[in-house]
Amino acid sequence: MPKRGVAPKRRHQLLEAAFDCIAQKGYGNFSLKEVADKATLSKGIIHYYFKNKGELLIMVLDRLTNSLDNLVNEKANQARTPPGRIRAIFDGSFEAASEREPFFQVLLDFCSQATKNKEIKDITAGLYARYRRLTQKILEDGIQHGVFKELDVQGVSTAIVGMVIGISFQYMLDEEAFSLPKVQKICEELILSYLSADSA
Amino acid sequence: MPKRGVAPKRRHQLLEAAFDCIAQKGYGNFSLKEVADKATLSKGIIHYYFKNKGELLIMVLDRLTNSLDNLVNEKANQARTPPGRIRAIFDGSFEAASEREPFFQVLLDFCSQATKNKEIKDITAGLYARYRRLTQKILEDGIQHGVFKELDVQGVSTAIVGMVIGISFQYMLDEEAFSLPKVQKICEELILSYLSADSA
Amino acid sequence: MPKRGVAPKRRHQLLEAAFDCIAQKGYGNFSLKEVADKATLSKGIIHYYFKNKGELLIMVLDRLTNSLDNLVNEKANQARTPPGRIRAIFDGSFEAASEREPFFQVLLDFCSQATKNKEIKDITAGLYARYRRLTQKILEDGIQHGVFKELDVQGVSTAIVGMVIGISFQYMLDEEAFSLPKVQKICEELILSYLSADSA
Amino acid sequence: MPKRGVAPKRRHQLLEAAFDCIAQKGYGNFSLKEVADKATLSKGIIHYYFKNKGELLIMVLDRLTNSLDNLVNEKANQARTPPGRIRAIFDGSFEAASEREPFFQVLLDFCSQATKNKEIKDITAGLYARYRRLTQKILEDGIQHGVFKELDVQGVSTAIVGMVIGISFQYMLDEEAFSLPKVQKICEELILSYLSADSA
DNA sequence: CATGAATGAGATTTCATTCAT
DNA sequence: GATGAATGAAATCTCATTCAT
Structure with a gap:
């Protein structure tokens, strides 16, 4: 056999x-x-x-973070304009949150171990660091091209990624509480209006 | 004895x-x-x-959600103007996230069980539902008083609460990645500029 | 109080x-x-x-055996003729087995401990010894008065008490399997025909 | 290993x-x-x-009832005439009661659980139902062949099985109280005289 | 490569018993 | 007399891990 x-x-x-x-x-x-x-x-x-259960778990987490990285990166790369790529970030993330594959649930399970397990902390923190970096790049690109106003790219990317996480989180806890697409639209509006605001 | x-x-x-x-x-x-x-x-x-470990855990969660409810409600009630109360939401939440008491970590642990345990799901979902409702009330109040523009209060409150959660989450995974006060300021700016936009 | x-x-x-x-x-x-x-x-x-759980249990058993002793003795004493008293034995016993009070069930619980606990063995064995002795007395009385034929009173009393126990036992295991009154009648017939058989 | x-x-x-x-x-x-x-x-x-202690216990009970079924069935099948087969019933049963293997004691332990555990009740009740059915068959056979008189086979089989149980029971509580073989002989006499009584 | 078997540590839970008040 | 509180031993059960085959 x-x-x-x-x-x-x-x-x-x-x-x-x-x-x-x-x-x-x-x-x-x-x-x-x-x-x-x-x-x-x-x-x-x-x-x-x-080697043992712990190693198996780390490998699972590795595969999971890779999948998520790919999912969001692909979406972001398909879009061409900076606003479109910001929208793609929301798109890809909420897709992962709403999909049949419980990506977000399992990721959350790992994240809740982060404070107790250095290896898990590093991997999950890395995932979100890359997430922020990607967003940051888009913001910088937009600013450079004059599509977005000048702003604290680090802070704003943290806020954007935070929205994505926190909304997925609420959605996981109660799918009935709100309509994910509707909230997504509001997020995009909220962020893009802030970014493009010819601040004056 | x-x-x-x-x-x-x-x-x-x-x-x-x-x-x-x-x-x-x-x-x-x-x-x-x-x-x-x-x-x-x-x-x-x-x-x-x-009765058993499960009951003990539920009681711990009950105390925890009560503490968090109180913390945020008190802050929000102390502020007088709608924008001030929105700021208070961020203030109270990030205080809980940064405090020595690992409130957020433990809450996260419970939330990661929500999909497997109905009782935990109900309690944690309830906490965030109340959170959104509080935010919604503030928004409605601001709109009524002409301080905020007309908007989808449900969607925006979900976005605001999402930001709070998601930023606390990232902070928990990596305290060094960004400055919490700085990000808080950006969030407030981001949200308040959206709310007050004399869109008209 | x-x-x-x-x-x-x-x-x-x-x-x-x-x-x-x-x-x-x-x-x-x-x-x-x-x-x-x-x-x-x-x-x-x-x-x-x-003093402890064991002593409590012994006291419960004591009360139980006293109740049963009284129940059967009273019935037997009320009857006047030897055949009537034999019938009374069946009557009283099956009453205890069929009653709402789970006398027999509890007694059985104790008896199943007899081989592991000397005190319980002595008390339960004593109960059935008195039971046999009562039956034996009735038999001897009947023989003396010429109502019953000569026979091995010890053996027959053991058989009679055995019937009583074994039928109560089967009844406890399955109340639907047979009609207790009908079986009682057959027992009485079986025994009395044997006792009176002018065997010659 | x-x-x-x-x-x-x-x-x-x-x-x-x-x-x-x-x-x-x-x-x-x-x-x-x-x-x-x-x-x-x-x-x-x-x-x-x-799976757990309960399952282990049920398996023990299964083996035990199978052993007892076999023991009595074999004895009964070896005998050829109806009276011989009735005697075989007593023979096999009292053998089980007196043997070094504490079959009866353990069975009694299980039976005392019958009122608290449906599965045990079903198995033990089943054992005695088969016991009665075997006896009934023998009686019917004897009647058909004109060896036994007409009688209530259900009631009499219950009485016979009752004797067997109740005598084993008393023997378990006190081995010194009577001679099992002697009582066995009386039982056989008692029953067979009733069965053959050309009562007419 | 793969499996069935086995171990032993440790977790939850139950409970008789004791004791200060 | 009576109670609430506390203990600690023991029982059931789970499980990661190991190993011979």
Whole structure:
């Protein structure tokens, strides 16, 4: 039954299964047996591919942050004008928040471990640092091209990313409380009016 | 050793200890033994005051949300003008995020359980619903008094609360990444300029 | 609130409560807290009246066996002829088995402890020894008066008491399996025909 | 140390150990640690083979009722004439009651749980229902062949099974109180004389 | 590569018992 | 007499990890 070179496939299988388990049971509440069952593999094999549960978790987080990075970057790169790219940031983020894949939930689970686990803190903090940097770049670009007014790019990018996180967060806690698309539109309006304000 | 009438004190002791444990170890990673040790009480007594770990946790969350409600409400009530009260929202929230008491961290831990535990979901969703409602009231008040322009109060309050959450969140992940007061100022500017825009 | 001389009342209260607890939860599965709650007294008081759980249980058993002794003896004494008294034995026993008070169930719970607890063994064995002795007396009386044939009174009394126990037992396990009165009649017929058989 | 394919052996080992523990300590008073020790296995392995203590207990009861079914059925099948088969019923049952294996004691422990546990009630009630049915079949057979008189087969089988249970029960409580073989002979006489009585 | 088996540490929970008041 | 409080032992159960095969 065992084929040669199945290692990458098995790793994938296990990481997917682990992701699903975290989504269903929570970061601190799933067992390796459940992962194995979900991957239709034996429990023992997990320790062949991963040193221990912690390493498996880190790998899951790595894949997750990569996915999110790609998702937002792609969206932002497709847009051409600075305002369009700001809109793309909201677009991509809220897509991840509303999608069937519980990306945001699982990411949140990891983030809540950040204060207790240096490795997780570094990875999650890095994700949002890149997020801010991307936004910052767009802002700087817009300013340079005269589309946006002069402003504190660092502060504003933090605010923009904050909006994205905080709204996804509220949406996760109660999907019925508000309409995500409507709020997205308001965010775009709010931010773009501020950016373009010929401040005077 | 047992004294009569110490029940409320003990409850308090245990809830404080549990809060500290969650802050240090995380929601899913602290043991009742640790709580007992921190409270310098015996393990058994926890189940004398609380039916089980779950009930203890809910009580901790209850106290936490009450504290946060009070904190923000007080700040908001002290301010007199609508713009001042909006600023107070940011003020109170970021105070909670930056304080020595890891309010935000622990709250986040609970929120990450929301998708797995109905009771927690209801309580945390309720907290943020009240948060939005407070903001909404301030907006409506400002509009009525002609200080703010007409706008979608629900959407804007969601955006404001989102900012607060998302910035606290980023701050928790990396305190060095930005200056909280500076970002706060930008948020206030961003929001207030939008609100007061004599769009007309 | 505490009155003088309430001791007997309290004892009674606790023994009744304990009996009910055993009936509901089983011999090995009820807690003293439950007894205290059912008696609407505090947990601590139990150890004022009884040395420990074991002693409480023995007292419950004592009351139970006394009740059963009385029940059967009274019935048997009311009857006048030997056949009538044999019938009375069945009557009283099956009454105890079918009554709302779960006498038999609780007694069985104690009996199942007999092989592990000398004191319980002695008390329960004593109950059935008296039962057999009563039956034996009736048989001897009947023989002496020429109503019954000569027979092994010890063996037959054991068989009669056995019937009573075994039928109550089956009835407890499944009340729908047979009609207790009908079976009682057959038992009486079976036994009395054997006893009176002018075997020649 | 772990070998492949030892599962059935381990299951057996654990069930035997559990049976012994119940026999020694009682249904509600033995711990899984004791079972593990008796089986010279680790505590954890019990939960590898059985979901929980309850499931282990049910499996023990299953094996026990199967053993008893077989014991009595074999005896009854070996005999050829209806009276012989009735005698076989007594024979097999009292053998189980007097044997070194504490079959009856353990069964009684389970039966005393019947009123508190539906699954146990069903299994134990089922055992005695089969017991009665077997006896009934023998009676019907005897009647058909003219060896036994016409009678209420349901009631009489209940009485016979009752005798068997009740005498085993008394014997368990006090082995010295009477001679089991002697009582057995009387039972056979009592029953067979009733059955064959050419009452007409 | 992969599995089934096994372990043992540790977590939650229950509870009889004790004791100050 | 009576209570509320407290303890600590023990029980059940979960689980990451290890290892022979």
